[in-house]
Amino acid sequence: MSELAVHSAHPPGFAHQFETVEQQREAGHLGMWIFLATEILFFGGMFTAYVVYRSLHLPSFILGSHELLVRFGATNTAVLICSSLTMALAIRTAQTGGSKGTIIFWLLATMVLGAAFLGIKLRYEWYRDWVEGLIPGVSWLGGGTHTPGVKMFMCFYFFMTGLHALHMVVGLGILTVLVIMTARNRFSPEYYAPLEISGLYWHFVDIVWIFLFPLLYLIGGRYPGS
Amino acid sequence: MSTAIADIHDAPAEPAVNYLNASYGIRSWLLTFDHKRIGLLYLASITVMFVVGGVAATLMRLHLVEPQGALFEPETYNKMFSTHGIIMVFFFLVPSIPATLGNFLIPLMIGARDVAFPKLNLMSWYIFITGAALALYGTISGGVDTGWTFYPPFSSLYSGTHVVAVALGIFIAGFSSILTGLNFLVTIHKMRAPGMTWFRLPLFIWALYATSLIFVLGTPVIAITLFLLGLERLLHVGIFDPAVGGDPLLFQHLFWFYSHPAVYIMILPGMGVISELVTAFSRKKIFGYSFVAFSSLSIAVISFIVWGHHMFVTGQSVYAGLVFSVLSFLVAIPSAVKVFNWTATLYRGSISYEAPMLYALGFIGLFTIGGLTGLFLASLATDVHLNGTYFIVAHFHYIMVGGAVMAYLGGIHFWWPKISGRMYPDMWARISAAIIFLGFNLTFFPQFMLGYLGMPRRYAVYPAEFQVLNVLSSAGASILGIGYVIPIIYLAWSMRYGPVAGPNPWKAKGLEWTIPSPPPTENFEEIPIVTEEAYNYPAIEAHDYPDAPGVARV
Numbered sequence: 152m153s154e155l156a157v158h159s160a161h162p163p164g165f166a167h168q169f170e171t172v173e174q175q176r177e178a179g180h181l182g183m184w185i186f187l188a189t190e191i192l193f194f195g196g197m198f199t200a201y202v203v204y205r206s207l208h209l210p211s212f213i214l215g216s217h218e219l220l221v222r223f224g225a226t227n228t229a230v231l232i233c234s235s236l237t238m239a240l241a242i243r244t245a246q247t248g249g250s251k252g253t254i255i256f257w258l259l260a261t262m263v264l265g266a267a268f269l270g271i272k273l274r275y276e277w278y279r280d281w282v283e284g285l286i287p288g289v290s291w292l293g294g295g296t297h298t299p300g301v302k303m304f305m306c307f308y309f310f311m312t313g314l315h316a317l318h319m320v321v322g323l324g325i326l327t328v329l330v331i332m333t334a335r336n337r338f339s340p341e342y343y344a345p346l347e348i349s350g351l352y353w354h355f356v357d358i359v360w361i362f363l364f365p366l367l368y369l370i371g372g373r374y375p376g377s
Numbered sequence: 378m379s380t381a382i383a384d385i386h387d388a389p390a391e392p393a394v395n396y397l398n399a400s401y402g403i404r405s406w407l408l409t410f411d412h413k414r415i416g417l418l419y420l421a422s423i424t425v426m427f428v429v430g431g432v433a434a435t436l437m438r439l440h441l442v443e444p445q446g447a448l449f450e451p452e453t454y455n456k457m458f459s460t461h462g463i464i465m466v467f468f469f470l471v472p473s474i475p476a477t478l479g480n481f482l483i484p485l486m487i488g489a490r491d492v493a494f495p496k497l498n499l500m501s502w503y504i505f506i507t508g509a510a511l512a513l514y515g516t517i518s519g520g521v522d523t524g525w526t527f528y529p530p531f532s533s534l535y536s537g538t539h540v541v542a543v544a545l546g547i548f549i550a551g552f553s554s555i556l557t558g559l560n561f562l563v564t565i566h567k568m569r570a571p572g573m574t575w576f577r578l579p580l581f582i583w584a585l586y587a588t589s590l591i592f593v594l595g596t597p598v599i600a601i602t603l604f605l606l607g608l609e610r611l612l613h614v615g616i617f618d619p620a621v622g623g624d625p626l627l628f629q630h631l632f633w634f635y636s637h638p639a640v641y642i643m644i645l646p647g648m649g650v651i652s653e654l655v656t657a658f659s660r661k662k663i664f665g666y667s668f669v670a671f672s673s674l675s676i677a678v679i680s681f682i683v684w685g686h687h688m689f690v691t692g693q694s695v696y697a698g699l700v701f702s703v704l705s706f707l708v709a710i711p712s713a714v715k716v717f718n719w720t721a722t723l724y725r726g727s728i729s730y731e732a733p734m735l736y737a738l739g740f741i742g743l744f745t746i747g748g749l750t751g752l753f754l755a756s757l758a759t760d761v762h763l764n765g766t767y768f769i770v771a772h773f774h775y776i777m778v779g780g781a782v783m784a785y786l787g788g789i790h791f792w793w794p795k796i797s798g799r800m801y802p803d804m805w806a807r808i809s810a811a812i813i814f815l816g817f818n819l820t821f822f823p824q825f826m827l828g829y830l831g832m833p834r835r836y837a838v839y840p841a842e843f844q845v846l847n848v849l850s851s852a853g854a855s856i857l858g859i860g861y862v863i864p865i866i867y868l869a870w871s872m873r874y875g876p877v878a879g880p881n882p883w884k885a886k887g888l889e890w891t892i893p894s895p896p897p898t899e900n901f902e903e904i905p906i907v908t909e910e911a912y913n914y915p916a917i918e919a920h921d922y923p924d925a926p927g928v929a930r931v
Contacts, residue, residue: 168484168491168568170904178493178567185559185593193597196631200605200616203627211622288612299621306614310605 211300213371462525488570508550558592584649647784659726736787743779768828799875819853
């Protein structure tokens, strides 16, 4: 479609169906916000189910929650918040005309933090759960104090953190593309919409975790005095 | 103004290069980013699905000619109605008008060169095809017997059929809906031509805007629900199993949170089509433009808070039932607003009974019956009697077939000259519209009576006293089937042999009629500047018939 000669004067990254660069930027932003609204409803269905069963089986959910390791969950929360900061810094650098190297540095930092999150999750949490037989339907040694409600809790724990981790993996893929695009000089202070839009996604995935952490790790008297 | 009209009528009949012949070969279609071609890809694929779902329906009706069942074992019958429901709802009705006419028309109607994200648009089609292929695989390799509703614990624990494959197919196709809705929302927000303000938009656009909202906000919930169901079935973790503390009703809540709004996904675009047809063939402005526009939005909003009326007899709290009943009555208001406004538009119009108009008038009548019988089901007391009977089946077929499919066919006929550049055979079109109307009523009106008398839906056998009504219904289904086959044949025929239509055979308003038929790939040579409101038919009438009495009236 790029053969339409009328548009040949436009900057790189400009798509034929738009009339102006500004229109394209706004469309991209609106598209991502609508996508995030969809995502909220997507996670929302699972949060609803979680809340219903938590109210039905609160004691079991507390028992289940105590099987999780708060220190790793808390570490990961910090890691993710830092990754949102580095993502924002990458966008800011592009916006203010910073060097290509600086943008790539912040993008790579975001990727390292994201990978660290996934690494901690895999090595110190899911792997341990597997060894200890805490994964319903896959490796489940539940007995004794493990009521059906505990199994239900662990289900939701794996569904929700699994779905979140899947979004992280997609995010890492997007970041890889952004690094390549940056290296090829695609971005300038006039055109950095892909960075901004991907940033929105990354922050969203971060915020989902901010809800998941207390819902899954901190229920039922994990804090002093209760 | 008058020069613009003259231009429309004097434009060359068929452009040498248009979107259909700009490039050739299967690759040029499978890799196209052109919204018009993608619309046709959807048209072809959902027609296949319609035939599959239609064959299943035909076999069901044949089976029910005899009280003991004429054809199948009960298990096979269960698979027939499940296949019919799943294919028709998720793979025909949901994508029908939005994905075909919506894709084709939205950029043309708002004065854009394409949708906002053309690549995403093509990706949506591939996602749809992947989901449809999985669902067809599940159907052919053994079928599903859960009904289109997949209620656990039957679907999660007991059914021995291909639940996971088909549910996964629906899950995947859902993302096609989401991305299409997203694309439409952004396109309508950001791609309108200069001067095309919100209140100058054709009402078809408003209807698809409302539909897209439901796509984006409802579909993810059914996706996650079917995902949970699939995991439950594969890993037996107990989410919907009451024996280990799960709650099957939660599935129903989540399912209907999408599937009730999905009813409006199917009917809202149809309402948009009817607004276009009624104005074009009465030569009048729509009566109460903003009421019709906002009724689309309010239907979309209210549709999200009425799902509990599917669960009156499941044991949900009485108070929940009460609230859901009241809310369900509420949705009748914007629906009635539309019917009243179409009727008021017809009043003193110069009505012509072209084939699309026959479908439109059929829609108004059948939708009214379907809508009013919906009120019976929204009332708690009558619902207890009618729930799970053929009354429900008749009610939603009046909405989905008498409403949505009639509007779909009306729209296909109305815009066929724009899509193909050719006219269809007029006589055949009118005959098939009449056959469909008669066949439809003969099929489904007896089902109201059957349901009222107490015949439950989804049963492979029935008491002998119901046979007469069942035979009537099956006879109607065979007529209806013929009515659907005829348009498939003559529309395909007309693509090659139909007379050249010219840019605006209906003398209709709207930007899509100002460009050649079929349109060029880039739609508009110059992006148009819009200076008038939608449906300014009085201007054309005054231009064409300056001396006619009453023209100045408007």
